[in-house]
Amino acid sequence: MLEPGSLKPEVKYRDIPDWSSMYALIIVAFCETEYNVAVTGEDLRKCETVTDLHSLVQSRVGKA
Amino acid sequence: MGAKITAISYYLPEKVITNADFFAKFPDYETEALEKLGITERRRVGLGQTASDMAEAAARKLLEEYSIDPQSIDFLLLGIHEPDYYTPPTSCVLHGKLGLAKKCGTLEFNHGCSAYVYGLATAQGLMSSLGVKRVLFLSTSVLSNTFHPEDRSSNYVFGDAASATLLEYTEEEFIGPYTFGTDGSGFKKIIIEDGFARNQITEASQKEEKDQYGNITTRKNFRMDGVGVFLFSMRTVPPMISELLEKSNLTVEQVDHFVFHQPNRFLNENIRKKIGIPENKFRHDLEKTGNTVQSTIPIALKHMIKENLIKPGDKVVLAGFGVGLTWISTVVRF
Numbered sequence: 001m002l003e004p005g006s007l008k009p010e011v012k013y014r015d016i017p018d019w020s021s022m023y024a025l026i027i028v029a030f031c032e033t034e035y036n037v038a039v040t041g042e043d044l045r046k047c048e049t050v051t052d053l054h055s056l057v058q059s060r061v062g063k064a
Numbered sequence: 065m066g067a068k069i070t071a072i073s074y075y076l077p078e079k080v081i082t083n084a085d086f087f088a089k090f091p092d093y094e095t096e097a098l099e100k101l102g103i104t105e106r107r108r109v110g111l112g113q114t115a116s117d118m119a120e121a122a123a124r125k126l127l128e129e130y131s132i133d134p135q136s137i138d139f140l141l142l143g144i145h146e147p148d149y150y151t152p153p154t155s156c157v158l159h160g161k162l163g164l165a166k167k168c169g170t171l172e173f174n175h176g177c178s179a180y181v182y183g184l185a186t187a188q189g190l191m192s193s194l195g196v197k198r199v200l201f202l203s204t205s206v207l208s209n210t211f212h213p214e215d216r217s218s219n220y221v222f223g224d225a226a227s228a229t230l231l232e233y234t235e236e237e238f239i240g241p242y243t244f245g246t247d248g249s250g251f252k253k254i255i256i257e258d259g260f261a262r263n264q265i266t267e268a269s270q271k272e273e274k275d276q277y278g279n280i281t282t283r284k285n286f287r288m289d290g291v292g293v294f295l296f297s298m299r300t301v302p303p304m305i306s307e308l309l310e311k312s313n314l315t316v317e318q319v320d321h322f323v324f325h326q327p328n329r330f331l332n333e334n335i336r337k338k339i340g341i342p343e344n345k346f347r348h349d350l351e352k353t354g355n356t357v358q359s360t361i362p363i364a365l366k367h368m369i370k371e372n373l374i375k376p377g378d379k380v381v382l383a384g385f386g387v388g389l390t391w392i393s394t395v396v397r398f
Contacts, residue, residue: 014276021217021277021290022097022330028291029334032298041291045276 009051027053035061066237067188067199069396071230072366073126074359075118076223079108086220092278093216102329106223106354109206115146116154118226119204120161126200126228127162135165139196141187142172143179143203143358158202169194176254177325177386178244179203179358180227181394184382185242187231199231203358207286210256212272214280217290221328223354227362243308244392245300253292254387258283293386297331300391301383302338308381308393316341319395320378321368325385326350326360357386374398 002016013019024044031037037060039053047053082105087094109118119142127134140162142155149157155170169190175182180203187199204226211218258269269284281287301324309315322341324332329348336346349364350356356363361382368374376398383393 018095018097019277020093020095020097021275021279022095022100024277024291025294025330026097026100028294029298029330032295033334033338038295038299039291040295041276041289044291 007050009049009054011050012048013050013053014048031057037061065192066234066239067184067191067231068234068238069184069229069365069398070232071126071130071132072227072362072369073122073129074225074227074363074366075122075125076107076225076353077109077113077118079110080105081108090216093220098220100328100330100333101221102348102351103221103354104351106220107225108208109224113206114148115144115204115206115226116148116158118206118224119144119154119202119228120158122204122226122228123158123162123200123202126230130230132230134163137164137198137200138168139187139190139194139199140164140168140170141183141190141199141201142170143175143183143201144172144205145174145176145357146204146206146209147172164200169196175384175388175390176357177327177355177360178384178388178390178392180325180361181242181382181384181392182244182390183229183358184231184239184394184396185244185392188239191231191233197233201229201231203227203229203362205357205359207357210286212281212285214272215285217277217279218281218286218288221355223350223356225353225356225359225363227359227366229362238397240394241308241311242392242394243304243311245304245390247296247300247389250292250296250389253289253296253389254287256284256286293327293389294331296389297327297385298334298338300389301335301385304385304391304393305339305381305383308395312395314379314395316345318379319345319381321345321347321374321380322383323347323349323361323364323368323380324383326364327355327386
């Protein structure tokens with residue numbers, strides 16, 4: 001588990017030791033329910049950092 | 065002219081794989097977040113035990129538990145994706161093993177996680193078109209046979225099991241309406257690519273591929289786009305249920321129970337919240353079995369019946385969704 005405050009924008013999420021398909025599902029579910037934004041497996045593969053992911057979700061908000 | 069579910073039994077093979085067993089083999093896979101999936105153990109068939117062996121065992125349990133005369137069955141329906149033979153149909157093999165009557169018809173189909181509800185619809189159709197009175201509907205899965213040993217996700221989530229349901233003709237209708245659909249463009253999201261007519265087994269079929277989460281599979285093994293199927297389910301199931309409720313003239317409040325296919329607890333919890341179903345009406349039931357594909361719904365229903373949670377007259381919404389991609393839902397009155 002990550003220490004609170006340790007997840008910085010530049011962190012490459014796939015390098016986090018705990019990274020697994022479970023966390024991918026948690027992120028996908030969160031984006032779907034909170035923002036109505038679809039994040040696919042391909043999106044997660046192409047993005048590298050937390051910032052990449054944030055930018056991608058932000059670009060899709062409101063464009064169901 | 066209608067159909068009613070009058071009996072349900074299920075069969076689990078003996079071998080239990082607990083989470084402790086699993087993490088002993090894959091220590092890197094263990095993470096606290098996995099608890100969200102809601103699975104603590106899953107079963108595996110014994111050596112040489114086939115899907116049809118399990119279906120036979122479930123059928124025998126049903127016949128014995130409810131004192132059903134096999135000769136009284138006039139149709140055998142089977143939901144299966146691992147037939148015993150290319151031909152003849154496994155339902156015919158089972159017909160012989162169970163000692164069913166010659167006047168009994170047989171039919172089988174492969175619709176994975178949607179199979180149970182499609183099976184109910186088919187049984188109803190058979191009753192109204194062929195005039196059958198008693199349908200023995202079996203479902204069975206040994207999907208674990210198709211997993212690569214290093215595909216941790218699939219090995220963790222899925223369990224082997226079979227179920228048997230008796231449906232009987234009634235004057236009054238107890239099942240329906242239905243909403244259903246298919247998205248064939250998504251067929252590759254849950255697939256075993258090589259080994260049948262489209263792609264023969266070649267050397268390329270054995271080539272191991274590791275996904276971004278460290279799960280290994282090949283073209284001749286089971287492969288699921290977990291995130292893709294998760295998104296499909298989140299976007300398809302809630303509108304399907306809304307449509308069903310409208311068609312049935314029911315609100316969430318008027319439904320007594322929601323018993324969906326059980327892919328994992330995390331997905332179903334997200335679906336539950338999106339639809340706005342209260343926790344006490346929504347059944348989670350895969351802790352000791354994992355995702356048993358066609359049998360998740362009948363296993364859950366059987367448990368609820370045993371726990372006296374379903375009362376006569378209760379309205380239960382059932383929903384199946386998954387491979388194909390397919391989806392179907394209905395309202396069952398008990």
